[in-house]
Amino acid sequence: MEHLDAVVVGMGPGGETVADRLLRAGRRVAVVEENLIGGECAYYACIPTKTLLRSPEVREEAATAPGLDRPRLDWPELRGHRDEMIRHLDDSAQERGYRDRGAQVLRGRARIAGRDPWRLEVAGRECTADHVVVATGSEPVRPPIEGLDTLDASTLWTSREAATLTDVPRRTLVVGGGAVAVELAQLLARTGSAVTVVQRGEHLVDREEPRLGELVAEQLARDGVTVHLGTEVASVEREGSGVVAALDSGGCVETDVLVLATGRRPRADGLGLEEAGVELEGAALPVDRHCRVRPGLWGVGDVTGVSMFTHVAKYQGRVVADNILGAAHTADYTGVPRVLFTFPETAGVGLTARQAQERGIDTATAEVDLPEVLARPWTHSTDPRGTLGLVADRDRGVLVGAWAFAPQAAEWIHTAALAVRAGIPIRVLLDAIPQFPTFNEAYTVALEQLGV
Numbered sequence: 001m002e003h004l005d006a007v008v009v010g011m012g013p014g015g016e017t018v019a020d021r022l023l024r025a026g027r028r029v030a031v032v033e034e035n036l037i038g039g040e041c042a043y044y045a046c047i048p049t050k051t052l053l054r055s056p057e058v059r060e061e062a063a064t065a066p067g068l069d070r071p072r073l074d075w076p077e078l079r080g081h082r083d084e085m086i087r088h089l090d091d092s093a094q095e096r097g098y099r100d101r102g103a104q105v106l107r108g109r110a111r112i113a114g115r116d117p118w119r120l121e122v123a124g125r126e127c128t129a130d131h132v133v134v135a136t137g138s139e140p141v142r143p144p145i146e147g148l149d150t151l152d153a154s155t156l157w158t159s160r161e162a163a164t165l166t167d168v169p170r171r172t173l174v175v176g177g178g179a180v181a182v183e184l185a186q187l188l189a190r191t192g193s194a195v196t197v198v199q200r201g202e203h204l205v206d207r208e209e210p211r212l213g214e215l216v217a218e219q220l221a222r223d224g225v226t227v228h229l230g231t232e233v234a235s236v237e238r239e240g241s242g243v244v245a246a247l248d249s250g251g252c253v254e255t256d257v258l259v260l261a262t263g264r265r266p267r268a269d270g271l272g273l274e275e276a277g278v279e280l281e282g283a284a285l286p287v288d289r290h291c292r293v294r295p296g297l298w299g300v301g302d303v304t305g306v307s308m309f310t311h312v313a314k315y316q317g318r319v320v321a322d323n324i325l326g327a328a329h330t331a332d333y334t335g336v337p338r339v340l341f342t343f344p345e346t347a348g349v350g351l352t353a354r355q356a357q358e359r360g361i362d363t364a365t366a367e368v369d370l371p372e373v374l375a376r377p378w379t380h381s382t383d384p385r386g387t388l389g390l391v392a393d394r395d396r397g398v399l400v401g402a403w404a405f406a407p408q409a410a411e412w413i414h415t416a417a418l419a420v421r422a423g424i425p426i427r428v429l430l431d432a433i434p435q436f437p438t439f440n441e442a443y444t445v446a447l448e449q450l451g452v
């Protein structure tokens, strides 16, 4: 039986980051993937959705830029570009790339078959390793809606089917109100579907500042999306080629497709972890601050349940690779940006005002309307919009959170992300000199409003 330095189980962005770093350091590595090398992100999640959202965004920007007409959207062409971006669901080049770099590529579902040393079984083959990295991602949560089992794949989608869609449904019902629901609702509405969103929570994007949820709801209304808040789908029934969904608030929604966007759960079962003495925390693989589960066993990405983002999976991948290679690295999640690639972009980092108060922080907040205080929104669009909010700790004189709803917020939220992560004093931030005319200038105005 072959012995390796490390086996990486699951080749999404988390697993790929670890494998790449260990291979660069000359380690003997096997990578295991049961579906496509690149993971959910590359084929079914981040890449297709961001690709499909971009053309409608450009169209909107053109429509509000003086002297330009609203361009026509060619769906087959956009879909064709999406297909190229997701490599036509073909990872043979990725497999070849890893083999060329000296990695063993094992195709199939991995199972831990023993420990001391770690022993893995994949499609009837076994190997042992000093290190096993579990990077198996997450899967969609299926809510207990009566009648859901009677729907087939043509009428019941998860984000996977939505992100790889061929034809835009005439009517879509999106169940949920988080990142997946909002991005899909906007992209479907902007490519021609009549979209309804049914969200159980009282706000959209309910992990964020409630004000951000209001702004997102206003935007979806502009896009023609009907949003039901504080509502659940009680039951569904087939009717002809479509579906009728009964709402718990009374009334019903007729749709061609129902998309489940009700959260994701870490995918750690069936790996033989419990048999190896590892107890899961809920569905998540519990890791310490070095992303270690046990000596020689590591967890990376969505499976850890820490924060389900590609950038977090990649960060944890860097942390694990450093620790395996002997450079102790402790993970710190204080400045993780959370972006929705809607138009305008929606971004948050750090704590909401409520979370800060619950932690006993003497909290100061600010909210600025960007067109009121800046030149940039006006040079950018004839329909200038945008809001920036800040959350500060008065005693420490630092930012603990920020949120924004504005063009390009995905980029400039990183100013706040760095400030929160590094604890940059507000007096230093106030003495910074942001470029004129940019959205970044909003920080100076909002920081002054804090009065800290």
Ligand SMILES: Cc1cc2nc3c(=O)[nH]c(=O)nc-3n(C[C@H](O)[C@H](O)[C@H](O)COP(=O)(O)OP(=O)(O)OC[C@H]3O[C@@H](n4cnc5c(N)ncnc54)[C@H](O)[C@@H]3O)c2cc1C
Binding pocket: 009, 010, 011, 012, 013, 014, 015, 032, 033, 034, 035, 036, 037, 038, 039, 040, 041, 042, 044, 045, 046, 047, 049, 050, 108, 109, 110, 111, 135, 136, 137, 138, 159, 163, 180, 267, 271, 300, 301, 302, 303, 307, 308, 309, 310, 311, 312, 313, 341
């Ligand atoms: C619609 C949608 C849009 C998103 N957009 C963004 C975005 O814009 N930005 C962002 O940061 N995040 C986004 N996310 C979240 C992002 O996709 C995940 O956080 C990211 O993919 C996690 O990476 P990972 O490496 O942990 O797992 P994954 O990408 O899920 O990869 C895990 C891999 O492990 C494999 N695997 C699982 N079990 C086994 C096994 N037993 N044996 C072998 N292989 C196995 C799977 O086949 C898969 O390829 C989005 C998510 C969704 C659903």
Ligand SMILES: NC(=O)c1ccc[n+]([C@@H]2O[C@H](COP(=O)([O-])OP(=O)(O)OC[C@H]3O[C@@H](n4cnc5c(N)ncnc54)[C@H](O)[C@@H]3O)[C@@H](O)[C@H]2O)c1
Binding pocket: 143, 144, 175, 176, 177, 178, 179, 180, 181, 183, 198, 199, 200, 201, 204, 205, 206, 231, 232, 233, 261, 262, 263, 264, 307, 308, 309, 338, 339, 340, 341
């Ligand atoms: N741009 C990005 O970075 C991006 C994009 C998409 C997804 N993601 C990540 O993927 C993960 C999953 O996203 P998500 O939006 O599926 O999950 P989520 O947990 O963020 O949101 C789920 C939402 O669905 C609602 N909900 C749950 N059950 C419901 C029910 N039965 N009926 C109606 N509403 C219900 C909840 O109130 C919640 O608002 C998140 O961690 C997210 O960060 C990131």
